[in-house]
Amino acid sequence: MQSTYVHPHYAHVPPTDDGARHKVVVVGGGLVGLTTALDLAHRGQQVVLLDDDETVSVGSRAISFAKRTLEIYARLGLGARLLGKGVTWNVGQVFFGDRSIFAFDLLAEPGHQYPAFVNLQQYYLEQWLVEACQATGLVDLRWRNRVVAVENRPDAVDLTIEVPGGSYRLTAEWVLACDGAHSFVRETLGLPFVGKVFRDRFLIADVLMKAGFPAERWFWFDPPFHRGGSVLLHRQADDVWRIEFQLGWDSDPEAERAPDRVCARVRAMLGPDVPFELEWLSIYTFRCRRLEKFRHGRILFLGDAAHQVSPFGARGGNSGVQDADNLAWKLLAVLRGDAPQTLLDTYDEERAAAADENILASTRSTDFITPKNEAARAYRDAVLELSEQHAFARPLVNSGRLSEPAVLRASRLNTPDAGSWTGGLPPGAPAADAPVVCDGREDWLLRHLTADGFTLLLFGTPDEAPAAALTAPAGRTRQGAWPVRSVFVSPVEGDGVLWDREGLAAARYDAQSGTAVLLRPDQHVAARWRSFDAVAVAAARRRALGITGDERQRIPA
Amino acid sequence: MSTLDLTPRLTDPDTLFEALVEAHRGLAPDASRRLDAKLVLLLANHIGDGDVVQQAIAAAIGNPAATPAAPSDTA
C-alpha cells in the first residue's frame, strides 16, 4: 500500500565481540532508543545499540512532535530537518455534528523558534536519527540483535543476544531499556506494567491525497459522516493525511480492516470527488500504564517500555524523547565519576512524575472521547451541546490535551526559590526560548545554552554585570566537568551579550536587572536568584548534580 | 477557600422545585440525564469555584466528613 516512503534496510553485521564488556548498551532502536543513543554520543559517550529489526518504524505511529521535542532535536542537530520536512501547525479545531464549535491556538504568542507542533511520520525521524548516530562514529548500531536473556547483577548486566544463526553475550555497565510497549527486558525481570485498557477501538487510516484542508488538527464529535463516533484529521508530510475513526468496543476489527470498508468510510468523509489512496491502515486499542520504578539497579527504562499512553495528546513519543533528554547527561555524569549513582534515581523521580502527568491527561482525554458509562456520556454530550452556544463550556471539551513538557517541580535537584517572583520559570521548568540579537544577527536564546555543563543566564546591562561572574563564570566551581558558563542577556546591544531587543527573554524569565537563572545541561531551571552570588551558584550546581554533603568527600566539585 | 453554603437561601423553594421537575417533563431518560448534566455545568460555571463544587459533590454523595457541619437550624 505504502507509496510515499521506502523503508531503508540496515544490514546485519555478525558480532565479533562475544563476551565483551561495554559501558552503555541501549536495547531497542526505536524513536527513544535512537534518541538516547544520539544524545549520549553527542556528549562523547560510546554506545552499543541493539535492535531486533532491520529497519525503522513501520505503519501508522507517531506523527505529532511538540515544541519541546523540537528544541531537544535542535540541540541534537535535527531541528532544521524537522522543520523543513514536517508540517508545521499550531491550531486545532473542534467540530460537533456538522458545525465547527471552536478553534484553539497552541502557540498564541510570537517569538519562538519552533512551532507548537510539527507533524512528521515517525519513520522519517527514526531514519534521520540512525544517520545522525552513524555520523557521530560513537554509536555501534547492531540490527537483528534480539535480547533474549537479561541478568541484572549489582555491578553490571549480562545480556544474551540472538542474531541470525546463533547467539552471543555482552556485559553492560548500564542498560537502557528502550524496547517499547511490549518490553522484553521489563517482562523478563517480572516487573508489573499496571494501568488501564480503554474499551474502544480506533481505525487509523493514513491516506494519500491532494486536499485543501489547512494544516490544522481537526477533531469531530459525532459528525454526519460517522454518526455516534469521533474522527480526527491531521496532515503529515508527503500529502499523507491521518484519519482516525472511533469504532466502538463492539466493532469487529477484522471486518473493519477490509480496504473496501475503510475506503467507504473515508469517501463518506471527504465526499465522492476527492481522489485518495490508502497508505496504511491499522486498528488500535489504547492503554495507559506505567512501571512503578524506571530504575532497577543498572537497568533504566525509557519511552514506551516505561510508560504507555493513548495517542490523544501526542504524549507517547514526546515524553520518551524527554526521558532521553533527562537521562543522557545524568548517566554521563555518573559514568565519568562527576556525580553519585543516586543522580540516576532522580531520573526515575522526575520522569515518573512526568509520566503520571501524561497518563492523567491522556486518560482524561480518552474518557471524554469514550465515555465509560451513561453518566459520563450525559456529561460529555451536555458539554458538547452547551459549547456550541456558550463559550464557558468550550474549555471542558477534551479532544486531547496536547503534549506539554513536564515541569519537574518536586525534584530534589532544584534549589527552592528565595526572593520574590511573579511568574517566570520556577525551578524544574524547561528553559523558554526567546528571540535575541547576537553580534548583530537575529538569533535564539536556546541556541546559546551549554549542553556539556550548566548555563547561568545573567540579566541586565553589561556594565551592571557582577565582576565575579565576568572573571570566573562558574563562580568558584571547578572548570573541569560540567562547568557553569555565563550568558549575558541584556536590554541594550553590546559586545559578548545576547541583546534582548524585544524584552521577551526578560519577560519569560520574570527577570529584572541582576536576575540570574541557572540551567541544567538538559535546559531545565535548577535555580534562580534576584542577584548573582557565586557561592549560591556553586551550591545549586552541586545540588543539581545530586552531590549532597556526604558525596562531597568523594567527588570533588 | 470558600465553603459550601448549606443554610436555606431560597425565597421561593416550591417554585424552584417545580421548575426543576417541569424541565424534565416528556424527556426520555437519557435526554433527562443530559438536561441535569447541563444544569450542573451551568451552575458550576456560575459558582466558578471548584472547591465549592467539590464540597457539593461530597454533600450530594452524602459524605458527612466532607460536608461542613451544618448549623442545627437547617433540620
Ligand SMILES: Cc1cc2nc3c(=O)[nH]c(=O)nc-3n(C[C@H](O)[C@H](O)[C@H](O)COP(=O)(O)OP(=O)(O)OC[C@H]3O[C@@H](n4cnc5c(N)ncnc54)[C@H](O)[C@@H]3O)c2cc1C
Ligand atoms: C497510532 C499511534 C499514534 C501515535 N501518535 C503519536 C504522536 O503523534 N506523537 C507522539 O509523540 N507519540 C505518538 N505515538 C506514540 C509513539 O509512537 C511511541 O510512544 C514511540 O514509538 C515510543 O518509542 P519507543 O522507542 O519507546 O518504542 P518503539 O518505537 O516501540 O521502539 C522499540 C524498539 O525496540 C525494539 N525491540 C523490541 N524488543 C527488543 C528486543 N528484545 N531486543 C532488541 N530490540 C527490541 C523494536 O524493534 C523497536 O525498534 C503514537 C502511537 C500510536 C500507536
